[in-house]
Amino acid sequence: MQDSDPPVVETRVPGAAFGGAPTIRDVARIANVSIGTASKALNAGGRLSQETREKVLRVAREIGYRPNDLAQSLHRAKSRTIGIISNDSFGRFTFPIVEALENRLAEEGIAVFMCNATDDPARERQHLDQLLGKRIDGLVVTARRADKRPPIGPLAHGLPVVYVFSQADDPAALSLLPDDVGGAVLAVGHLSALGRKRIAHITGPEHFEAVRLRRQGYRSALSRAGLAEVDGFYRPGVWSEAWGREVAAELFARREKPDAIFCGNDQIARGAADALREMGVAVPGDVAIVGFDNWDVMALATRPPLTSIDMNLKALGREAGDSLLEMIAGRKLSGVERRPCSLVVRASSVGGGGG
Amino acid sequence: MQDSDPPVVETRVPGAAFGGAPTIRDVARIANVSIGTASKALNAGGRLSQETREKVLRVAREIGYRPNDLAQSLHRAKSRTIGIISNDSFGRFTFPIVEALENRLAEEGIAVFMCNATDDPARERQHLDQLLGKRIDGLVVTARRADKRPPIGPLAHGLPVVYVFSQADDPAALSLLPDDVGGAVLAVGHLSALGRKRIAHITGPEHFEAVRLRRQGYRSALSRAGLAEVDGFYRPGVWSEAWGREVAAELFARREKPDAIFCGNDQIARGAADALREMGVAVPGDVAIVGFDNWDVMALATRPPLTSIDMNLKALGREAGDSLLEMIAGRKLSGVERRPCSLVVRASSVGGGGG
DNA sequence: GTGAAAGCGCTAACAA
DNA sequence: TTGTTAGCGCTTTCAC
Numbered sequence: 001m002q003d004s005d006p007p008v009v010e011t012r013v014p015g016a017a018f019g020g021a022p023t024i025r026d027v028a029r030i031a032n033v034s035i036g037t038a039s040k041a042l043n044a045g046g047r048l049s050q051e052t053r054e055k056v057l058r059v060a061r062e063i064g065y066r067p068n069d070l071a072q073s074l075h076r077a078k079s080r081t082i083g084i085i086s087n088d089s090f091g092r093f094t095f096p097i098v099e100a101l102e103n104r105l106a107e108e109g110i111a112v113f114m115c116n117a118t119d120d121p122a123r124e125r126q127h128l129d130q131l132l133g134k135r136i137d138g139l140v141v142t143a144r145r146a147d148k149r150p151p152i153g154p155l156a157h158g159l160p161v162v163y164v165f166s167q168a169d170d171p172a173a174l175s176l177l178p179d180d181v182g183g184a185v186l187a188v189g190h191l192s193a194l195g196r197k198r199i200a201h202i203t204g205p206e207h208f209e210a211v212r213l214r215r216q217g218y219r220s221a222l223s224r225a226g227l228a229e230v231d232g233f234y235r236p237g238v239w240s241e242a243w244g245r246e247v248a249a250e251l252f253a254r255r256e257k258p259d260a261i262f263c264g265n266d267q268i269a270r271g272a273a274d275a276l277r278e279m280g281v282a283v284p285g286d287v288a289i290v291g292f293d294n295w296d297v298m299a300l301a302t303r304p305p306l307t308s309i310d311m312n313l314k315a316l317g318r319e320a321g322d323s324l325l326e327m328i329a330g331r332k333l334s335g336v337e338r339r340p341c342s343l344v345v346r347a348s349s350v351g352g353g354g355g
Numbered sequence: 356m357q358d359s360d361p362p363v364v365e366t367r368v369p370g371a372a373f374g375g376a377p378t379i380r381d382v383a384r385i386a387n388v389s390i391g392t393a394s395k396a397l398n399a400g401g402r403l404s405q406e407t408r409e410k411v412l413r414v415a416r417e418i419g420y421r422p423n424d425l426a427q428s429l430h431r432a433k434s435r436t437i438g439i440i441s442n443d444s445f446g447r448f449t450f451p452i453v454e455a456l457e458n459r460l461a462e463e464g465i466a467v468f469m470c471n472a473t474d475d476p477a478r479e480r481q482h483l484d485q486l487l488g489k490r491i492d493g494l495v496v497t498a499r500r501a502d503k504r505p506p507i508g509p510l511a512h513g514l515p516v517v518y519v520f521s522q523a524d525d526p527a528a529l530s531l532l533p534d535d536v537g538g539a540v541l542a543v544g545h546l547s548a549l550g551r552k553r554i555a556h557i558t559g560p561e562h563f564e565a566v567r568l569r570r571q572g573y574r575s576a577l578s579r580a581g582l583a584e585v586d587g588f589y590r591p592g593v594w595s596e597a598w599g600r601e602v603a604a605e606l607f608a609r610r611e612k613p614d615a616i617f618c619g620n621d622q623i624a625r626g627a628a629d630a631l632r633e634m635g636v637a638v639p640g641d642v643a644i645v646g647f648d649n650w651d652v653m654a655l656a657t658r659p660p661l662t663s664i665d666m667n668l669k670a671l672g673r674e675a676g677d678s679l680l681e682m683i684a685g686r687k688l689s690g691v692e693r694r695p696c697s698l699v700v701r702a703s704s705v706g707g708g709g710g
Numbered sequence: 711g712t713g714a715a716a717g718c719g720c721t722a723a724c725a726a
Numbered sequence: 727t728t729g730t731t732a733g734c735g736c737t738t739t740c741a742c
Contacts, residue, residue, distance in 0.1 A: 018432050018490045019513050023735055034713040039737060046738095049711060069488040070425045070434060071735035074718045077373050079425060081489075084469075095450070102471050106478075111485055114439075114469035116457055123461075130466055133424040134436075135373050158374050241656045267656070278633075297652075301596045301622070378719055389729045394721060401722095404727060426719035429734045 022065045031059040042067070073135070082324065083113040083131035085124060085152075087166070088144035092295065097142060097165055097317035104321030110137070119144075128152065132159075138324045142166050147209045160327030164320040165313070167209075167336060174333045176320050178311035180210050183341030184217025185224075187262045187290040187309050190343055192225035194350065196260035196288055200233040202247045202272060203264025211236060214264055214292065233258060244271025252279060259287055260349075266291035266298035266308055273302050273348060288349040304347035311341050377420045386414040397422070428490070437679065438468040438486035440479060440507075442521070443499035447650065452497060452520055452672035459676030465492070474499075483507065487514075493679045497521050502564045515682030519675040520668070522564075522691060529688045531675050533666035535565050538696030539572025540579075542617045542645040542664050545698055547580035549705065551615035551643055555588040557602045557627060558619025566591060569619055569647065588613060599626025607634060614642055615704075621646035621653035621663055628657050628703060643704040659702035666696050 028038040033052060040046040041056035042065075059065075073079045082105060088094040102112050113131060117124035131139065139159060141152055143166035151170035152161055161168075163175040191199050201218045204211050215234065222229055232254070237243040244263060248271065251258055263269035269291030276283055283289055283304060291299060294310035316339055327333055383393035388407060395401040396411035397420075414420075428434045437460060443449040457467050468486060472479035486494065494514060496507055498521035506525035507516055516523075518530040546554050556573045559566050570589065577584055587609070592598040599618060603626065606613055618624035624646030631638055638644055638659060646654060649665035671694055682688055 018434075018735095021490070024737095025735075035736085036714070036738080037712055040712090043737080047711060052711075066484070066487055068429075068490055068735050069485075070428050070490055071718085072737080073425050074423075074429060074720095074734095075736055075738090077718075079373075091450075095446070098469075099471055102469060106470070106482065106485075109485065111468050111470075111489060113466050114453075114457060115461070115466075116454055127461065129421070130424075130461075130464065132421055134466060135376070135423055135425055267652075271656075297622075301626075373719095379721095380719075390720085391722085391730070392728055395728090398721080402727065407727080423719050426734085427721080429719085429736095430721055432734075 018068065021068070022063045023068070024065070026063060027056060027060045027065050030063065031056045079135045079137055080109060081111050081113060081134060081136050082138040082140065082328075083115060083127075083134075083136045084140040084142065085115045085117050085127055085131075086142045087117050087119045087124075087149075088142065091144060093144065093165060093311075093313065094142050096313040097320065100314040100317030101140060101164075101321045104318045105325075108325060110325075124152075138162070138328050140164060140320055140324060141168070145208055145210065160324055162320050162324045162327070162333075164316060172334050174323060174327075175336045176316055176323065177336065177338050178313070178316065179338035179340050180213035181217040181220070182338070183292065183309040183311065184214040184262070185221040186341060186343045187292070188218050188221035189225070190307070190345070190349065191260040191262065191288055191290060192221065192227060194260075194288060197227055198230060198233070198256070198258045199227065199260040199262060200230070200235065200251055200258040201262045201264070202235045202237070202244055202268050204236065204239040204268070206236045211264060218262060230256065230258075236264075239265050239267060241267050241271030241274070244268035244273075245275040246271075248272035248275040249279065252276070252281060257287075261287060261289050263289065263291045266293045266295045266302075266306055269306050269308070269348070270298050270302045273304070273306070277303060284347070284349050284351065290343075290349055294344050299344075299346065302348065304351070307346045307349035308344050309341045310344050312339065315339065373423065376423070377418045378423070379420070381418060382411060382415045382420050385418065386411045434490045434492055435464060436466050436468065436489060436491050437493040437495065437683075438470060438482070438489075438491045439495040439497065440470045440472050440482055440486075441497045442472050442474045442479075442504075443497065446499060448499065448520060448666075448668065449497045451668040452675065455669040455672030456495060456519075456676045459673045460680075463680060465680075479507075492683050493517070495519060495675055495679060496523070500563055500565065515679055517675050517679045517682070517688075519671060527689050529678060529682070530691045531671055531678065532691065532693050533668070533671065534693035534695050535568035536572040536575070537693070538647065538664040538666065539569040539617070540576040541696060541698045542647065543573050543576035544580070545662070545700070545704060546615040546617060546643055546645060547576065547582060549615075549643060552582055553585060553588070553611070553613045554582065554615040554617060555585070555590065555606055555613040556617050556619070557590045557592070557599055557623050559591065559594040559623070561591045566619060573617060585611065585613075591619075594620055594622060596622050596626030596629070599623035599628075600630040601626075603627035603630040604634065607631070607636060612642075616642060616644050618644065618646045621648045621650045621657075621661055624661050624663070624703070625653050625657045628659070628661070632658060639702070639704050639706065645698075645704055649699050654699075654701065657703065659706070662701045662704035663699050664696045665699050667694065670694065 024038050028035045038056050040048050041053040086094050115127035139161045141163045148167045148169045151168040167175040235247045261272055269289050273289055291306045291308040294308040299306040299308045323333055379393050383390045393411050395403050396408040441449050470482035494516045496518045503522045503524045506523040522530040590602045616627055624644050628638055628644055646661045646663040649663040654661040654663045678688055
C-alpha cells in the first residue's frame with residue numbers, strides 16, 4: 001500500500017520540509033494553477049475569477065494547508081513575535097502582568113517567547129541572543145522587584161523595549177510601574193477617613209524601592225490628615241507573616257497602642273491580624289488593618305478578610321502590550337510611568353467589629 | 356562622517372529588512388568574500404584559509420551580525436521552537452512546570468512560545484493555529500487540574516505533543532502526572548509510622564481526579580498499616596482554609612477524635628492547624644498534620660510549619676522537556692506516566708509537641 | 711484573469 | 727581555497 005504511491009512522495013522529496021506540512025506549491029499543483037494565482041486566492045487579493053479562487057481555497061482546506069509563518073516573516077521582515085524576559089521566574093507578581101500582556105498581543109496575532117533569566121546576567125544575555133536571532137519585533141522585561149536594573153543591551157538598534165514592574169537605569173527607556181506612593185496614600189487616607197488617628201506601618205526591607213516609596217506615601221498621607229507620626233510606629237523588616245505577628249504583638253504591649261495598621265504586604269497584614277486575634281484585640285473594632293498586594297489567597301483567608309491595595313497588575317500588563325505595539329508601529333516612548341493602585345475594602349478595616 | 360558613506364546605505368535599500376539588521380550578504384561584501392565563503396566561515400565548516408575565516412568573523416563581530424533564525428529555520432525545516440498551551444493561566448501549579456521545561460529547552464537552544472487558553476476551546480484553537488503557522492517542532496499542554504481533557508487536534512500529523520499535569524483522553528498521547536496515590540500513601544505511611552492510629556482525611560471536591568486518587572492512597576495505606584477507616588474521618592469538601600478549620604473543629608467535637616489528619620492540600624492543612632491551636636489541641640502532640648502540595652508560602656507560614664507532600668513539579672517539567680526532545684528526535688512515546696511525590700517533613704508531624 | 715520570476719536570508723552542493 | 731547557484735515557502739511585480 002505504502003510503496004504503491006511513489007510519485008506523490010516524490011514531489012515532496014526535495015524538502016520533506018516541516019514534517020510534510022503542505023506548501024502553497026502543493027496547493028497550486030493540485031488546484032492546477034500557478035503559485036502566484038494560489039497566493040492571490042489565499043490572500044483574498046488581486047483580480048481573480050470567483051471560480052479559481054474557490055477552487056484554490058477548497059484544495060487548501062482539503063489538504064490542510066496553513067501558510068508557513070516563517071517564510072512570511074522572512075518576506076515581510078517582521079516576525080510577529082515578541083520576547084519577554086523575566087527575572088521573577090514568573091512568580092506571583094509577574095504572572096498577572098505576563099498573562100494580560102500575552103492576551104493583548106494575541107489579539108494582534110503576535111506570539112510571545114517566554115524566557116526566564118532568574119537574575120542571572122549570563123542567562124539573560126543568552127536568551128537575548130536567541131531572541132534577536134529569531135528577529136523578535138519587540139521585547140518586554142519584567143522582574144521580581146521594581147528596583148532599577150541595568151538596561152538590556154547592547155542590542156539590535158531600535159528594538160522596542162518595555163520594562164514593566166522593572167525599571168531600567170536609562171532615561172530613554174520606558175518603564176511601567178505601579179504607583180507605590182499613591183497606593184500608600186490610598187491606604188492611609190482610607191484609615192484616617194475612618195477616624196483612625198494612630199496609624200502604624202509595618203513593612204518589608206528598606207532596600208526595596210517599594211518600601212521606601214510606600215513609606216513616603218504613608219508619611220504624606222499622615223501629614224495631609226493632620227496626624228502625627230508616632231515614634232516606633234514605622235517598622236521596616238521582612239515580608240513575612242512572622243514579622244507581622246512579631247511587630248503587632250510588640251506594638252500592643254506598649255502604652256500607646258495604634259488604632260490602625262497599614263502593612264507593606266498582605267503576608268505581614270495576615271500575621272498582624274492573627275496575632276491581634278490571639279491577643280483578644282478586635283479587628284477592625286480596636287484596630288483597622290490594611291494590606292498591600294491584594295493577593296487573594298492571603299487577603300481572603302485572613303480573619304477577617306483583608307482590606308488591601310491592588311496594584312492592578314493586569315492593567316499594567318495590558319498597557320505594556322499597548323505601549324509595545326505603539327513602539328513597534330514606530331512611536332518613541334520613554335520615561336517612568338506610574339499607574340494608580342486601587343483600594344479593595346474588606347472587613348479588616350470596616351464592618352462588624354470582629355475579633 | 357555619517358554622510359560620507361552613501362554607497363553602504365544604498366546596498367541595503369531594497370530590503371531594509373528587520374530593522375536594518377545586517378545580513379550575511381553584508382558580512383560577505385564588507386569582508387570581500389562570497390556569500391558561500393562567509394557562510395562557511397561563520398558555520399565553522401568546510402576548508403577555508405585561516406586568514407579568510409578570521410577576516411569574516413571579525414567583520415561579522417564588528418557589524419553585529421547575527422544569523423537570521425527564521426531564514427535558517429526555513430532552510431533546515433525545523434524552527435527550534437515549541438509551544439506551550441496552558442489552561443491554568445500559568446498559576447501556582449503550572450508555573451514550576453513551565454519554568455523547568457523552559458530551562459531544559461533553553462539548554463538545547465529551543466525557544467518557547469507561551470499561550471494561555473484559560474479553558475476556552477476557541478482561544479485554544481486560535482493559539483494552536485498560530486503555533487502551527489509558526490511551525491513549532493513540538494507542543495506541551497498543561498492545565499490547572501490533572502483531569503482528562505479532549506486531545507489537542509486535529510493538527511499537523513506527527514507533531515509531538517506532551518501533556519503534563521494534564522491528561523489527554525487519547526491512548527496514543529503521552530501524559531506526565533504526579534503520582535497522587537503514591538503521595539497519599541507516603542503521607543499516611545509517615546503518620547502511621549509515627550504510631551498514629553486514627554487518621555482522618557480532609558480534602559477537596561470529589562470531582563477532582565486528584566481527590567479520588569489521594570483518597571485511594573489514603574485507604575490503601577490505612578489497610579496496609581492495619582488501621583481501620585473510621586466512619587466520618589473522610590471529609591471531601593473544598594480547597595480552602597475555612598473548610599480545614601470547619602472540619603477540624605467538628606472532628607474534635609466528637610467523642611472519637613483523630614490523632615492525625617492528612618489534608619488534601621496545604622490550605623486545608625493550615626486551616627486545620629489554626630483551628631486546633633485555637634482550641635488548645637497540640638500539634639503535633641495531640642494531632643499530627645500532613646498537607647499536600649508543599650506550597651512554601653502556606654507550609655512555612657503555618658504554625659507549626661507543615662509537613663507536606665511535594666509533587667516535584669520541577670522534575671515533572673524537566674522530564675516533559677526531555678520527552679518532548681525525544682519525540683522531536685523521532686521516538687514515539689505514549690501512555691500515562693505518573694511520577695513519585697516526596698515527603699517533606701516539618702514540625703506539624705514530628706517534633707516538639709507544640710500547640 | 712493567470713503565469714513567470716525575483717527576492718526575503720540562509721545553507722549546501724557543486725564548480726572553478 | 728573560494729565562488730556560484732539552487733532552493734527553503736511565500737509575496738509581489740510585471741508580463742502575457
